Amino acid sequence: MSEIIYDKNNNAHEVTDFNDDVEGARQGMWLFLFTELMLFGGIFITYAVYFFDFTDDFVQASKNMNLWLGGLNTVILLISAGCLAMSVVFMKANKVLESKRFLLATIALAIAFIVVKYFEWSAEFHHGIWPDSPTLRGMSDGANMYFGLYFTLTGLHGLHIILGIVAMFWVLGKVNNGEINAKKFIVLENFALYWDYVHLVWVFVVPLFYMIGLSTGGAH
Amino acid sequence: MDTKEFTEKDFQEQIIMYGKILALLLFLTGVTFLQPLFISQGLEGTLFLQLVLASIKGFLIVAYYMHLKTASDVIKGTVYFTVFILGVLFVIMGIDSNMDDSVLDMFQAVTASH
Amino acid sequence: METLSAVEGFWDNATALTASADHAAYMIHVILVALMMTVLAPMFYFLYKYSAKRHPKEKAENITHNISLELAWTIIPTMLMMVIFYYGYIVIKDNRTMPTDAKHIKVIGKMWSWAYEYPNGKKTDKLYVPQNENIILDMTAPKGDVIHAFWIPAFRQKEDVVPGRMTQLWFNATRLGEYDVECTEYCGDRHSYMLSKVVVLPKDEYYAWINSNSAYPGGPDTSSEPMGKTLLTNNGCISCHSMGDETLVGPGFKGIVGRMVKTANGEMTSDRAYLKDAILDPDKDIVDGFSAGMMPTSAGVLSEEEVNQIIDYLSTNK
Amino acid sequence: MGHHVDETASFYKATHTVFGHHESKFLQWIFTVDHKRIGILYGIVMMIFFVVALGTAGLMRYELMAPGADFFTPAGFNQAFSLHGIIMIFLFIVPGIPAIFGNIIMPLMIGAKDVSFPRLNLLTWWLFLAGASIALYSALSGTGFADTGWTFYAPYSIKTDTNVVLILFAAFLLGMASIFTGLNFVVTIHRLRAPGMGFFKMPLFVWGIYSTAWIQVLATPVVGITLLLAIFERVFGIGIFDPTKGGDPILLQHLFWIYSHPAVYLMILPAFGVISEIVTTFSRREVFGYHAIALSSASIAGIGYLVWGHHLFSSGMSETAKIIFSFLTFFVAIPTGIKFYDWIATMYKGSIVMEAPMLLTVLTIITFAIGGITGVTLAAIGFDNQVHDTYYVVAHFHYVMLGGVVFMLFAGMFYWFPKVTGKMYNKLSANISIWAVFIGINFLWMPMFFAGYLGMPRRYFDYLPEFQIYHQIAGIGAVLVIGSLLMMLWNFIRSAKNGEECGENPWNGTTLEWHLPSPPPLGNFAKTPYVDFRPYEFEKGEPKVKDVYQDTKKETK
Incomplete structure (x- = not known):
């Protein structure tokens, strides 16, 4: 299929065809994740700076977090990533039906994540906490920064989940019409990379936003 | 495309590997949320332990789920x-x-x- | 530097540090122009010598390496860079090492004027400083304002004025005279008019004035002048509002008390209550044709009593 | 893609599109996935915006000919310089050389048939177009174009009531376009080099594009998040940069310059790549210090990340950080200097032909050297303390941007114009316009160095009367610069139609693109060449390896 050319000593060399370049697609995906990491990295740097400036306020503000919902979402996301990994393995083994089931499970869990997030944000809105709300403006500078970052980061993360759900339906379509199969599964594999990355961000959101409030610091 | 054939043995191995990692991650998540209960520490301690836990989880995700080890x-x-x-x-x-x-x-x- | 003194007050002895700053600037440029010539001179020579006319293509030679040359043009510029770094370093070290025995004067930069407050509470719109004395400027902008930068070109001194933060700069003015102050951080429509002066006075004149009742050195005793007038001047109000009826950035002050104004919330009377809001919460009921965010709030800058004094004075300006 | 397309016809005649084959020529262009066509599309859009921004600059110079208000209101002037900056930076200089020549020439140089992700490449152009359209729309609607300057410094960008959100969003889209371009090029250069072409057999322009692509991928996301935070700040009031809520406006400057400083290397590195190509070709000998030039591109990209703080020397940053940033900044000068010496050494014992591309390159070396050394003076904090935010800085970066990047973009257009169109530009007109623009740039910005040191701040609508003479000299320069740049553009437009046929290799270039017909066919190489030669092998002033394409073509027949 691919073009073969010969050098002066008649050694054969395969020319990489950009249409079917799995390693290229993989590198592209990693580079994309790389840019995503720098994007979220920007928020984490901002977090670090303000955490340094307003340590006590951050700890106090973190006590407003609902740990049950946060914990539930952590587990949901963790299992969904596991499901997607399974989906890829089953696809590789040419067990398309199982692969599809795991993909559907991932979609369901992703939607569950968004629903939980909706309740979490609703609860905060209910307490009068949203960006620029009068309650929030009445709180400390640090609390303003904390919630500003919290809503930005979880909002952006939620947006990634929603885009992920859309993309998963697209991937599902490709599985259904056979464009993704046991021989060509790079799209599914790349999507799994994206999903693991979204999970990875959440792994760092949890300690920085939910868990610091449980420490004994900042009580004064 | 990967030149190696994906055999039934590879399949079994990978399922077990992902299962193990999933269990380990669930365990670490449990530790994450329970940490302040059994090693109740000040802010520095909590932050440090939490970030170490997150880093271990991050490492597992990147190395196995995202199969960086074989990339x-x-x-x-x-x-x-x-x-x-x-x-x-x-x-x-x-x-x-x-x-x-x-x-x-x-x-x-x-x-x-x- | 005499030849460059076309611009007001650009002297090399305006402060204790200007001579060394100019010397450093001069040395940096000399080094760099010399360095540039090591690139350009051979280039011109080669362009002449090896042009296709004089050096036909059959004679062209492929030379791809010369280790000693390459080392030379790596190491020598590196050393020169360190020399330049050194010149930059000594100047900034002098500029930023705050003297411990200095007088502090507060500088407030707001859209679009400078205000100065002296240790005894006196306020002015020009900065008056005594000659041969260390002065530290404690500079800030109101929290709701934007970033400005305080620059005295003649003193080679500049530092940003950041809302919610305090920044400092210091100088020791050695030459009497008036020097320009400019805002160099873009801050909106009247950025280029956010000018002021720093006036260096002989010590005795400065101290005689600072303890007197006159608004500016040599000025009349203003203890009898309406307080409102002084406040309008010293807080920079009149850099955006004229005392007549012409519109600068904001409306003119002539007859402002009691006239009818059109706002987004309908027509209302510009009475005492309205004007008080206009000073303390300027974006509340903006007169049609003017836009929000232009006027900084004076809450926390002016006291209740001072606001009343201003309105009292304005009502006399029919 | 299914439909039959003649792969040996010139890319003007045949193309692949995302949706199969279209009858309409217009649709064939805007849905093309061919890298050369996409490069040309970029070129056209950019040149339109370039002319807009050039016109705005002309109006500002007209306003500044005398103190007081002449043409603009202060608000209008502020919008004008913001428009000039935002268009020039985000729509012209940052994407410029990579999007045009990176797309058209880079795949040809490495012997590839296209970039790694051709459809992503088209999507990127659409993103670029969307960003450009939003920017234009924001100028014509509502409260008018943003008046924040291209740097969007908070809190002013939060407070002003102009269309800041639209322009922030436009910049965000343009940033995404830039990221995808970079991503595409990195993968392309990793994966699609012709067999035999190791990294150190790539032409130096490809090295420049490669370093640039990494910066695009690495730094652009940081400005992406900064722009997003600023949008959230304005729309939702999250308070991150708002001092009234405890936020720190300086943080925006940090995040902004973490991208925007590397971005200036992103602008200049491909230009350096073009200089390396042109100097070598027109000196008709092998380049001096190939490895040094290639690796200095990479090290400029690397060091470029660590020096953003020199934009904040007077912002109230800590003194320690100032010293560290100042110290590190000087190290960017070293690899840049090495490149210059290598180019000059390449001229030594060559046989130099002064065609338009070479003439413009030589003049660029002069103007960029002036811009470069004044840049070094700005790294010396003590001196920067005086000239920060003044006309000195304005002059410095225009010498670098116009006298470096834009000059080299135009030099590249002169150089590759015969390859892309198959026609030759009008040589007399080219030489006149090149000399005029060189004289113009010096009239325009040389006086500003003095004005800046003496006390002329930048972004001033009005100024103290002492500075009028400097503004007037600059005004003469502006006329020359604008006139000659338009003359160059006109030259390209006219010559694309009625220029003389030029053959496949009018300059005796050695890199792979000169082995292809002009204009190249759709699939570039009918048969991929095996690259067992270095990029610039000359023998007695003639290319040593000739007609790789012709040889391979004969074999296939």
Whole structure:
């Protein structure tokens, strides 16, 4: 299929065809994740700076977090990533039906994540906490920064989940019409990379936003 | 495409591997949320333990779920490079945050009335 | 530097540090122009010598390496860079090492004027400083304002004025005279008019004035002048509002008390209550044709009593 | 893609599109996935915006000919310089050389048939177009174009009531376009080099594009998040940069310059790549210090990340950080200097032909050297303390941007114009316009160095009367610069139609693109060449390896 050319000593060399370049697609995906990491990295740097400036306020503000919902979402996301990994393995083994089931499970869990997030944000809105709300403006500078970052980061993360759900339906379509199969599964594999990355961000959101409030610091 | 055939044995191995990692991650998640209960510490301790836990989880995700362990050198290099650059940005911002309006700062130390 | 003194007050002895700053600037440029010539001179020579006319293509030679040359043009510029770094370093070290025995004067930069407050509470719109004395400026902008930068070109001194933070700069003015102050951080419509002066006075004149009742050195005793007038001047109000009826950035002050104004919330009377809001919460009921965010709030800058004094004075300006 | 397309016809005649084959020529262009066509599309859009921004600059110079208000209101002037900056930076200089020549020439140089992700490449152009359209729309609607300057410094960008959100969003889209371009190029250069072409057999322009692509991928996301935070700040009031809520406006400057400083290397590195190509070709000998030039590109990209703080020397940053940033900044000068010496050494014992591309390159070396050394003076904090935010800085970066990047973009257009169109530009007109623009740039910005040191701040609508003479000299320069740049553009437009046929290799270039017909066919190489030669092998002033394409073509027949 691919073009073969010969050098002066008649050694054969395969020319990489950009249409079917799995390693290229993989590198592209990693580079994309790389840019995503720098994007979220920007928020984490901002977090670090303000955490340094307003340590006590951050700890106090973190006590407003609902740990049950946060914990539930952590587990949901963790299992969904596991499901997607399974989906890829089953696809590789040419067990398309199982692969599809795991993909559907991932979609369901992703939607569950968004629903939980909706309740979490609703609860905060209910307490009068949203960006620029009068309650929030009445709180400390640090609390303003904390919630500003919290809503930005979880909002952006939620947006990634929603885009992920859309993309998963697209991937599902490709599985259904056979464009993704046991021989060509790079799209599914790349999507799994994206999903693991979204999970990875959440792994760092949890300690920085939910868990610091449980420490004994900042009580004064 | 990968030249190696994906055998039934590979399939079994991978299922078990992902299962193990999933269990390990669930366990670590449990530890994450229970940590303040059994090693109740001050802010520094909590933050440190939490970030160590998150880093271990992150490592497991990247190495196994995202199969970095078997990826090409270019991809590995990309990841190390990103983490390095991000680290540098943190360090430089840290220096500025730390020094700003502080007696540690180079010339400001002379200011008595600050 | 005499030849460059076309611009007001650009002297090399305006402060204790200007001579060394100019010397450093001069040395940096000399080094760099010399360095540039090591690139350009051979280039011109080669362009002449090896042009296709004089050096046909059959004679062209492929030379791809010369280790000693390459080392030379790596190491020598590196050393020169360190020399330049050194010149930059000594100047900034002098500029940023705050003297411990200095007088502090507060500088407030707001859209679009400078205000100065002296240790005894006196306020002015020009900065008056005594000759041969260390002065530290403690500079800030109101929290709701934007970033400005305080620059005295003649003193080679500049530092940003950041809302919610305090920044400092210091100088020791050695030459009497008036020097320009400019805002160099872009801050909106009247950025280029956010000018002021720093006036260096002989010590005795400065101290005689600072303890007197006159608004500016040599000025009349203003203790009898309406307080409102002084406040309008010293807080920079009149850099955006004229005392007549012409519109600068904001409306003119002539007859402002009691007239009818059109706002987004309908027509209302510009009475005492309205004007008080206009000073303390300027974006509340903006008169049609003017836009929000232009006027900084004076809450926390002016006291209740001072606001009343201003309105009292304005009602006399029919 | 299914439909039959003649792969040996010139890319003007045949193309692949995302949706199969279209009858309409217009649709064939805007849905093309061919890298050369996409490069040309970029070129056209950019040149339109370039002319807009050039016109705005002309109006500002007209306003500044005398003190007081002449043409603009202060608000209008502020919008004008913001428009000039935002268009020039985000729509012209940052994407410029990579999007045009990176797309058209880079795949040809490495012997590839296209970039790695051709459809992503088209999507990127659409993103670029969307960003450009939003920017234009924001100028014509509502409260008018943003008046924040291209730097969007908070809190002013939060407070002003102009269309800041639209322009922030436009910049965000343009940033995404930039990221995808970079991503595409990195993968392309990793994966699609012709067999035999190791990294150190790549032409130096490809090295420049490669370093640039890494910066695009690495730094642009940081400005992406900064712009997003600023949008959230304005729309939701999250307070991150708002001092009234405890936020720190300086943080925006940090995040902004973490991207935007590397971005200036992103602008200049491909230009350096073009210089390396042109100097070598027109000196008709092998380049001096190939490895040094290649690796200095990479090290400029690397060091470029660590020096953003020199934009904040007077912002109240900690003194320690200032010293560190100042110290590190000087190290960018070293690899840049090495490149210059290598180019000059390449001229030594060559046989130099002064065609338009070479003439413009030589003049660029002069103007960029002036811009470069004044850049070094700005790294010396003590001196920067005086000239920060003044006309000195304005002059410095225009010498670098116009006298470096834009000059080299135009030099590249002169150089590759015969390859892309198959026609030759009008040589007399080219030489006149090149000399005029060189004289113009010096009239325009040389006086500003003095004005800046003496006390002329930048972004001033009005100024003290002492500075009028400097503004007037600059005004003469502006006329020359604008006139000659338009003359160059006119030259390209006219010559694309009625220029003389030029053959496949009018300059005796050695890199792979000169082995292809002009204009190249759709699939570039009918048969991929095996690259067992270095990029610039000359023998007695003639290319040593000739007609790789012709040889391979004969074999296939």
